[in-house]
Amino acid sequence: GAVVSQHPSRVICKSGTSVKIECRSLDFQATTMFWYRQFPKQSLMLMATSNEGSKATYEQGVEKDKFLINHASLTLSTLTVTSAHPEDSSFYICSARKNRGNTEAFFGQGTRLTVV
Amino acid sequence: SQQGEEDPQALSIQEGENATMNCSYKTSINNLQWYRQNSGRGLVHLILIRSNEREKHSGRLRVTLDTSKKSSSLLITASRAADTASYFCATDLFGNEKLTFGTGTRLTIIP
Numbered sequence: 396g397a398v399v400s401q402h403p404s405r406v407i408c409k410s411g412t413s414v415k416i417e418c419r420s421l422d423f424q425a426t427t428m429f430w431y432r433q434f435p436k437q438s439l440m441l442m443a444t445s446n447e448g449s450k451a452t453y454e455q456g457v458e459k460d461k462f463l464i465n466h467a468s469l470t471l472s473t474l475t476v477t478s479a480h481p482e483d484s485s486f487y488i489c490s491a492r493k494n495r496g497n498t499e500a501f502f503g504q505g506t507r508l509t510v511v
Numbered sequence: 512s513q514q515g516e517e518d519p520q521a522l523s524i525q526e527g528e529n530a531t532m533n534c535s536y537k538t539s540i541n542n543l544q545w546y547r548q549n550s551g552r553g554l555v556h557l558i559l560i561r562s563n564e565r566e567k568h569s570g571r572l573r574v575t576l577d578t579s580k581k582s583s584s585l586l587i588t589a590s591r592a593a594d595t596a597s598y599f600c601a602t603d604l605f606g607n608e609k610l611t612f613g614t615g616t617r618l619t620i621i622p
């Protein structure tokens with residue numbers, strides 16, 4: 396099956412700093428990628444849809460200036476958590492789908508962010 | 512926002528028994544998908560069922576879909592310790608690429 400690679404898998408940063416998370420589709424092109432956030436023992440909440448070559452579409456309640464998304468190529472989307480605070484600590488997961496319609500999504504391994 | 516709710520939230524069964532998880536959703540869908548997540552990891556796709564399908568099988572997995580009741584179930588037969596994970600249903604709305612996930616069921620298989 397298709398592979399989506401997410402990096403880093405774990406990161407610890409200090410409050411006030413920024414952290415960049417990368418999501419790559421290794422064997423297919425993805426014009427659209429999705430970023431989710433997951434709190435412990437909870438479900439995935441969609442944060443934003445990353446669109447190659449255009450602005451990301453953010454879900455209601457997600458701060459655009461806080462979570463910067465860049466989708467500069469057909470195989471790479473990045474999520475930057477700016478001016479991180481402890482409440483931003485969470486598990487972030489990206490996904491991509493090969494095609495529209497009745498197809499599965501492929502997920503990255505996730506990034507555990509801890510802000511201290 | 513959550514499209515679906517799953518029950519039970521947690522389920523513990525003996526190895527070899529069958530596990531059933533249910534998912535309810537709110538709006539019309541194009542398809543419904545089930546995913547598995549091991550602790551601290553990404554999600555793995557299990558099975559996709561289209562809105563015009565009622566039942567689908569894949570190995571030890573059986574999924575049903577009742578669009579009139581807006582519900583789906585996932586049955587895992589002859590459970591194994593390795594099936595221990597969280598299971599999520601996800602809905603794909605018409606003309607929309609994004610998936611909306613249910614609340615999940617944490618399944619524990621007791622050896």
